[in-house]
Amino acid sequence: MLCDSNGIPLCFNLSGGQASDIAHAQPLLDQIQIPSSQRGRPHKRCRWLLADKGYDAEHLRCYCDRYRMQPVIPLRSMKRKPKPGLSRLFDKPKYRQRNIIERMFGWLKENRRIGTRYDKLAKSFGAMVSLACTMRCLRHYFSYTA
Secondary structure, eight states, rough: EEEESSSOOEEEOOOTTOOOGOOOGHHHHHHHOOOOOOSSSSSSSOOOEEEOGGGGOHHHHHHHHHTEEEEEESSSSSSSSSOOOOOOOOOOHHHGGHHHHHHHHHHHHHHHOOOOOOOOSSSHHHHHHHHHHHHHHHHHHHHHHO
């Protein structure tokens, strides 16, 4: 699941429990269009990609470089040095904003039906996640307009 800096879900993809999340990262990033505060077309890419250690892979970092995104991903082992020629600085103050993402997942799992996965079919589970994300977007929208 991808969310913006306010914790609003942008898009998600269901996968099997045994599948690695990083395999679905690039297709998910290709699907999003980030709304712009200016008139005109929405921005296609974000400026930063905040992710946990599970997303520490060179092909994801190269993807970020290609689209001029700054990856804020800690190394799996902070003792390990990055490859020569690719200076990968880790922005700790920016990484602290990842709590927004974790709070979004916590809020999503407060919905009992989603947290315990009552739905057996992926289609019905995806529909419930879509409904919960829609409720989250509406709550955010109406809190700013009121």
